[in-house]
Amino acid sequence: MGSLPKESTQDKQAVLPLVPGRFVQLGSRFFTKLMPTPLQAPPKWVAVNKSLAKELGLDDHFFDSKQVLLALAGNGSVDKDSANECDANDEGVNGQTYYGHTPLATVYSGHQFGAWAGQLGDGRAILLGESLDQYGEWQEWQLKGAGKTPYSRFGDGRAVLRSSIREYLCSEAMYALGIPTTRALALVTSEDKVYREEVETAAIVTRVAPSFIRFGHFEHFASLGDTASLKQLADFVLMHYYPECVEQENAYAAMFAEIVKRTAELIAHWQSVGFCHGVMNTDNMSILGLTIDYGPYGFLDAYDAKHICNHSDHQGRYAYQQQPYIGHWNLVRLANCFVPLVSQESLIAILNTYRDSFEQKYLALFRQKIGLQQAHPTDASLIHDMLSTLQPYQVDFSLFFRELAKVKLSSLDENGQVQIPSSLSALFKAHHLGNFQRWFSLYIKRLQQENSDDNRREQAMNRINPIYVLRNYLLQQAIEKAEQGDFSEVNRLQQCMADPFTEKQAFADYAQEPPLWAAEICVSCSS
Template sequence: MTPLFSVPFGQRFQTLPPAFYRPVAPTPLADPYLVAINASLSAELGIDPDSLRQPSAVAALSGSAVPPMFRPVAALYAGHQFGGYSSQLGDGRALLLGDSVALDGRVMEWQLKGAGLTPFSRMGDGRAVLRSSIREYLCSEAMHGLGIPTTRALAIMGANEPVYRETVETAAVVTRLAESFVRFGNFEVFYHRGQHDAVRQLADYVIRHHYPECAEADNPYAAMFAQVVERTASLMADWQSVGFCHGVMNTDNMSILGLTLDYGPFGFIDGFDLAHVCNHSDYAGRYAYNQQPQVAFWNLHCLASSLLPLVSEERLLEVLNGYAARYETAYLTRLRAKLGLAESQPGDAGLIEDLLRIMHAQRVDFTLLFRRLAGFDQAGQEPVRDLFVEREAFDDWAERYRARLLLESRPAAERAAAMKRVNPKYVLRNHLAELAIRCAQDDGDFSEIERLRQCLERPFDEQPHFEAYAALPPDWAGDICVSCSS
């Protein structure tokens, strides 16, 4: 393992022309301290985790010092926010430091979130608070554990410096990584400004570094867009299949690589509600759970508009029109797997829809329901049935499910094992994140952050020592309020 300051760093994004970003020095935090280090990700990067705990590393990853290997910049982008176009957004509190090569050969870009003011901070202060930093750190790693494409989180550094939100909180900086932080909004800003050469430059950059197979297509830009549509459809199926709500699916929060990007208000559904809204600022429910696939399609339309200088409208629409089928196929594939159905039958979609309907009517716990279904035959149906208040509705569905399982050729034990590999026992429930936050804020105890991260690293395993994390949420969990304030 290599010490942090011996890692060769590049600046791939900074090879783009200056119009795409602004050089920015981080705003130092006073007396920064270590909150969390992700040793697992550090190992993937080939970096000695102990080197990240050194005072010099704490200073560098809090923005209090800028070693020569970093060249911090804030990226420019625009975006459609809650349906309305905002002509200039950009990294208002995030700084791209550069990139390093992970042990698997992937180039990973490093970013500090909460490192201070940038030219794009608008009315903000450029800071992030400890509360939201813990949530992002834990959820990005939870999503990775679930096998869902996401940005990653390497570290949290904190400081006692006050940050003013609904209340006075303390500052924190998250070190997050991704193969790219390019968003739909990076294209939108230049298209709407009429700077079509910049749209082409950015598309060429994305193809060169992320979609090289598209370079040989008859129209590389159309091929790139088709890849983005494919990855976005797959990501939406991933989210829906684990009951994840993003909360702010603006186009500036949509990744060109189909990653889960920007963890502001988010949540995994406990009691299932098809129209669940995890962001209390989303008064109209634009980004409700059951709207996410359609919102992603709308956002892809916005990206398509930005590619009009490079691809004909007819070709773009042709690609877009394939989104629904790609999403439905991906979604049904995941839900069949969750129900242990290895083969496709005509009535499967109806069986799935009816289960979700009765779960919605009775607010049945999403994660527990699917996990317990793995034992439907072997343990009887009571563990699943007990999750329903009106059990007759489940009994009717269970008879249909039992009949459907008879059409499967796999033995019950093999099917149950397969179901446990796709139905997590552990997800980052809001109350679990809240308990870790309270320990950190009230007692300065950061150990619960690491315990949760270790559990969520292997969400499909039984892990008896973490059994309490798999329980139904307490009553007070329903009062947790998540907003855009971070």
């Protein structure tokens, strides 16, 4: 999966297996057709995703074609003769490939950090088209970092290597964790320079998803009072992505209810693995309940409910513990868009289902994380108390659950004395475990009540609790090597995160607590 393709001198006529896509049916009010801005320096692969390529029905040699490399670098043309005049195997800067149709950038609006930001749009993303995957489902292909669009505002439309590595790797890491997400097919770079706080290297990620439609697409037309376009968009999403809702008494209400449920369950998944999105603006919320737009994200190292992963988030709006509430806030903004289509009473009633959907999924996931087989009225307090005991000790969130899986029912003897395993207590870095010891005693008693089997419980817990997560310090190490032209650590991380639950000796260094310097890593909206 992580190995880079060999460059081939064959297939000069290779093109991407794409059609313009269904989004084009919506009409010009929804997008602008344009070509990506070609990279000036010769592009090269950083990483490719052969596993996803197989799911997309691509052949084993797809990435070997220089034409494919050019296409996914944004160096494409809709003029076949012009593209064919260029030698795609020439290392010069003018090589092109044939797209077959003109790509597009979509328009949307949104709320950013709680304030209305007005018109936004695909400022550095360009939709190449769609293809059918091996399951018969349509998948959109999008280049992120492919140059300026009419929606770039004051930006250059480019992405830098460090942020592109972060998006590429986390898209696939989240997928392997079983969390709904956009995917990443390939990562390309060149020597083109991009100007941020300092001069950096350009890169382009090929993103894949059933749709990249966001809450912000609806907000855009609602803000303009363009009910006709709003309804057209709703009908489009309903027909293509929520067909099961079409026959309901009010199809729009049924669709909105499903969006609420998917969003609530998505954020419950985030909380269960300690994932912090960092920028939960409405324009970064998927209408399909996917994790989208990996910017200043982070996975919890030491457990901290108030952790802020985005250094641009000065007020802590998107802190870890705030994510469930912000999910609801964003859905209220979306509900306002549905007012022309659904009664306010129905919208309010649907919004009121959010909390139950979140809590049910959250409790179900955390029961699995701590090895419980049965639901019990005290589960919420048991889980809350567990997390509360971790906070003051700065216990590593991911490693805690892996060590908890190893405990035995015999940890609590017949006299009620509890013995915490040394490998678990070592995570607390303290001599007196106080509240945790009391919690641990209650936990073992609960397991005993269920007649829990130690071996089966450990296996089940290890199937949901990852031993490897994409920590910021691991990303930083990979980025620093990549910026020197060494992509080996990017590909090694990709290989490891493809199976985050199975412990492997080859990746033992990834299963450690982070070094002290990891706390100093600064990740902001420019990341």
